[in-house]
Amino acid sequence: MSSPILIWFRRDLRLADNPALTHGLSKGRPMLPVFIRDPAERLGAASDWWLHHSLAALATGLERIGLPLILRQGPAETVLGDLVAETGASTVLWNRLYDPPLQGRDAAIKAGMKARGLEAVSFPGNLIREPWEAKTGAGQPYSVFTPFWKALLAMGDPPPPLPASEGMALAPTTLPRSDSLSDWGLLPTRPDWAAGMRAAWTPGEDGAHSRLDSFLADGLIGYRKRRDIPGDRGVSRLSPHLHFGEMSARQLWHITLSAIRSGRSPAGEADAMGFLRELGWRDFSHHLLFHHPDMETMNFNRRFDAFPWVQDDALFQAWAGGRTGFPIIDAGMRELWITGYMHNRVRMVVASFLVKHLLIDWRRGEAWFRDTLVDADRANNVASWQWVAGSGADAAPYFRVFNPIIQGEKFDPDGRYVRHYVPELAKLPDRWLHKPWEAPRQDLAIAGVTLGSTYPRPIVEHTVGRERALAAYAEMREEG
DNA sequence: TTTTGAGTTGTTCGA
DNA sequence: GTCGAACAACTCAAA
Numbered sequence: 329m330s331s332p333i334l335i336w337f338r339r340d341l342r343l344a345d346n347p348a349l350t351h352g353l354s355k356g357r358p359m360l361p362v363f364i365r366d367p368a369e370r371l372g373a374a375s376d377w378w379l380h381h382s383l384a385a386l387a388t389g390l391e392r393i394g395l396p397l398i399l400r401q402g403p404a405e406t407v408l409g410d411l412v413a414e415t416g417a418s419t420v421l422w423n424r425l426y427d428p429p430l431q432g433r434d435a436a437i438k439a440g441m442k443a444r445g446l447e448a449v450s451f452p453g454n455l456i457r458e459p460w461e462a463k464t465g466a467g468q469p470y471s472v473f474t475p476f477w478k479a480l481l482a483m484g485d486p487p488p489p490l491p492a493s494e495g496m497a498l499a500p501t502t503l504p505r506s507d508s509l510s511d512w513g514l515l516p517t518r519p520d521w522a523a524g525m526r527a528a529w530t531p532g533e534d535g536a537h538s539r540l541d542s543f544l545a546d547g548l549i550g551y552r553k554r555r556d557i558p559g560d561r562g563v564s565r566l567s568p569h570l571h572f573g574e575m576s577a578r579q580l581w582h583i584t585l586s587a588i589r590s591g592r593s594p595a596g597e598a599d600a601m602g603f604l605r606e607l608g609w610r611d612f613s614h615h616l617l618f619h620h621p622d623m624e625t626m627n628f629n630r631r632f633d634a635f636p637w638v639q640d641d642a643l644f645q646a647w648a649g650g651r652t653g654f655p656i657i658d659a660g661m662r663e664l665w666i667t668g669y670m671h672n673r674v675r676m677v678v679a680s681f682l683v684k685h686l687l688i689d690w691r692r693g694e695a696w697f698r699d700t701l702v703d704a705d706r707a708n709n710v711a712s713w714q715w716v717a718g719s720g721a722d723a724a725p726y727f728r729v730f731n732p733i734i735q736g737e738k739f740d741p742d743g744r745y746v747r748h749y750v751p752e753l754a755k756l757p758d759r760w761l762h763k764p765w766e767a768p769r770q771d772l773a774i775a776g777v778t779l780g781s782t783y784p785r786p787i788v789e790h791t792v793g794r795e796r797a798l799a800a801y802a803e804m805r806e807e808g
Numbered sequence: 809t810t811t812t813g814a815g816t817t818g819t820t821c822g823a
Numbered sequence: 824g825t826c827g828a829a830c831a832a833c834t835c836a837a838a
Contacts, residue, residue: 464836472815472835556817609816676817715816727830728818735818794819798830805831 332358332415332500336408336422338369340454340573341386342533343393345489347451348421353493358500360415361390362398364407365512368429371706372699374668375571377522378531380514382572385532387509394496399507405437414504418446423573424453426614427706428621454573456486456581456611459618469619471721476615477608489579524666525702529568536569540580544587548595552602558660558671559744564603565669567703570610577607613711616721623720624710625691632719634807636800638687646787647682648696650750653786655762656736657681659749666749668702673739679716680730685793687800690717718801726801729794736762752782 333352387397400407441448462479470476543564554562587593588600650661660674682693694713698704714720743761747754755775760767779785
C-alpha cells in the first residue's frame with residue numbers, strides 16, 4: 329500500500345471547501361486526518377469548549393467518508409515528526425493560519441519536512457484573500473479599511489468553494505494511537521459554566537450552515553440598520569464558526585450572493601454587500617496582524633506608549649463581572665459570560681467604557697475577551713481593541729467617547745436586550761432602564777430595584793469619565 | 809514629488 | 824425637539 333497522506337486539521341474543521349482535504353483525496357492514497365492540540369494555539373476557556381464540540385462534529389463527518397480523526401497533544405513539530413515515523417507518511421497537507429506565532433511555526437515545519445525529503449504543502453486558509461494579496465499602489469500593505477475593501481472588491485469574487493467529497497475515502501489499514509477527546513479536559517466540570525453556551529450554539533459544520541440559512545432567510549433583510557440592535561436577530565452570529573473554519577469565508581461569500589440572487593433570501597444586494605463588508609473587516613484585521621506582528625502586544629500607533637493607563641483591579645472586576653451600574657455595559661458583559669458571545673455594537677460600547685471611562689489598558693480587555701469569547705481570534709480581537717482605544721489602524725478619533733446611556737437608549741430602545749441579561753431591572757419602565765439612578769424613588773420601589781443593593785450604582789459618573797478620558801489623551805499628546 | 813480628498817460604528821453644545 | 828458645527832490634527836492612498 330502506498331504511504332499515507334497526513335491531513336493536518338487546525339482551524340478548518342469542515343469537509344466542504346477544504347483545499348487540503350480535497351487535494352489529498354484526489355491522490356487516491358490512504359488518508360490520515362490529524363488534529364494536534366498545540367499549546368501555541370490555545371486561546372481561552374470558551375474557545376476550548378467550542379473546540380471540543382467542533383472536533384466531535386468533525387470526527388463524525390470524517391467517519392461518514394470512512395476516515396478516522398487522530399488526536400494528539402504537544403508541539404506540532406514534534407507530533408508531526410512522531411506521526412511520520414509511526415505511519416510512514418510522506419506527505420503532509422494543511423490549510424494556512426496567519427497569526428504571527430503560528431505562521432512562523434508552520435513555515436519552520438514546512439522547511440524541516442522538505443529538508444527530510446517529505447512533501448509538505450499548504451493551501452489558502454480561511455480568508456477571502458491571502459493577507460499579502462492586497463497591496464497599495466506603492467506595493468505596501470493597507471492601513472485604512474476603505475481602500476483595502478475596494479482593493480478586495482476589485483479582485484472580483486473569490487474562487488468558488490470546493491464541494492464536499494461524497495464518496496468513501498481510503499484509510500490506512502493500521503492506525504496510529506489517538507488520544508480520547510474527553511481526556512483532553514476541554515469542557516468545564518466544576519463548575520460547569522457552559523449551560524448558556526450549549527443553549528446558544530451548535531458548533532460544527534452542520535451548525536454553521538443552519539445558522540447561515542436561517543440568517544439569510546430572515547436576518548439579512550434590513551441588515552444595515554438591524555445589525556446595530558442587540559435585541560434583534562439582525563446579525564449572523566457566524567463568528568465562532570468562521571474562526572474554527574467550520575465554514576470558510578469564501579463559502580459564506582458565495583452562499584450569501586447566490587441566496588439573494590435566487591430569491592432564497594428576501595434581502596437585497598445592498599444588505600448583502602453590507603454584510604460581506606463585515607467579512608472584509610475580518611480579512612483586514614488579518615492583513616494588519618500579518619504585516620505588523622507586534623501589534624498583538626504593542627500599540628499600533630506608538631504615541632500611545634505614553635498613554636497614562638490606570639491599574640485598578642476593583643474597577644476591572646466590576647467591568648468584567650457586569651457590575652458597573654450602566655445597564656447596557658452590564659448586559660453586554662453578562663451576555664459574554666453566559667453565552668461566550670457579545671453583540672458587535674455592545675462590544676464597542678463596553679470596550680470604550682473600559683478604555684476611556686475607566687482608563688484601563690486595552691490589553692487587559694483584550695485578554696478578557698480572548699479568554700471568554702467563543703469566537704476569540706487574535707487578529708480580530710487585537711485590531712478591534714486597538715481601534716476602540718484609538719491606538720489602532722484607521723482608529724476612532726480620540727474624542728469619540730461612547731455615552732453608555734445614549735447608546736442604550738438608541739440601540740436598545742425597548743430594553744429587550746438589557747431586560748434579558750440584567751433581569752433585576754426588568755420591571756423598570758423604558759424611560760429609566762438605561763439610567764436607573766435617575767429614576768424616581770417610587771418607580772424603583774415598584775420595580776423592586778434598590779440601588780447599591782439589588783443593582784449597583786454607576787462606578788463612575790459619565791461626564792466625569794468622559795472629561796478624564798479627554799484629559800488623558802491631551803496629556804499623551806503633550807508627552808509625545 | 810506634490811497635492812488632494814478622505815477616513816466604520818459619536819457626543820455635545822448652542823442656535 | 825431638531826440641526827449643524829465643533830471636536831485635532833494626521834496620515835494614508837491615489838492621482
